[in-house]
Amino acid sequence: MRDDDWLAERLSQIWQLLFPDLERKNNVVVRFKGRWKNKFGHIKRMKNKDTEIVINGLFKSEKVPEYIVDTTIAHELVHYSHGFHSPFPQKYKYPHSGGVVNRELRKRGFGHMMGRERDFVKRQWPRIFKELCPDKLQRRRRVKFSFF
Numbered sequence: 246m247r248d249d250d251w252l253a254e255r256l257s258q259i260w261q262l263l264f265p266d267l268e269r270k271n272n273v274v275v276r277f278k279g280r281w282k283n284k285f286g287h288i289k290r291m292k293n294k295d296t297e298i299v300i301n302g303l304f305k306s307e308k309v310p311e312y313i314v315d316t317t318i319a320h321e322l323v324h325y326s327h328g329f330h331s332p333f334p335q336k337y338k339y340p341h342s343g344g345v346v347n348r349e350l351r352k353r354g355f356g357h358m359m360g361r362e363r364d365f366v367k368r369q370w371p372r373i374f375k376e377l378c379p380d381k382l383q384r385r386r387r388v389k390f391s392f393f
C-alpha cells in the first residue's frame with residue numbers, strides 16, 4: 246500500500262540518486278493529496294517555511310506505475326532547485342520558463358522516463374482515471390445528458 250511514508254522514502258531515494266548535489270536547505274515534506282486529472286503534483290512553501298511537495302492522491306493506486314510517481318517527484322525537485330518554493334534564490338522568472346524543467350530532468354538522466362511518462366499520459370491515464378474516479382465521470386455524463 247502506497248502511503249505518505251512510502252512516498253517520503255521514494256523522495257529520499259530520488260534525491261540521493263539523481264540530485265546528490267542538491268542541498269536540502271529546509272524541511273521538505275511530501276504527501277498524497279487531491280484527485281486530479283490534469284495535475285500530477287505541485288510544490289508550495291508553507292507558513293512555517295517548510296516546503297511541501299504534493300503528489301496526486303490517485304497515484305496511491307497500484308494501477309499507476311511507480312515511475313509516474315518518480316517523475317512527478319523529480320519534476321517538483323527541479324522547481325525546488327530553481328528556487329521556487331524553496332530557500333534557494335529564484336533562478337528564472339517563471340517555473341517553466343523556456344522548458345527549463347524538462348531540460349534539467351534530461352540532464353539528470355530522466356530523458357527515458359519522461360518519454361515513458363508522455364506515453365502513459367496519452368495512452369493509459371485517461372482510462373485509469375475513469376476507473377479510479379467513476380463519480381467524476383458520471384457527473385460529466387449527467388451534464389452531457391441534460392442537453393438531450
Ligand SMILES: [Zn+2]
Pocket residue numbers: 320324340341346
Ligand atoms: Zn512544474
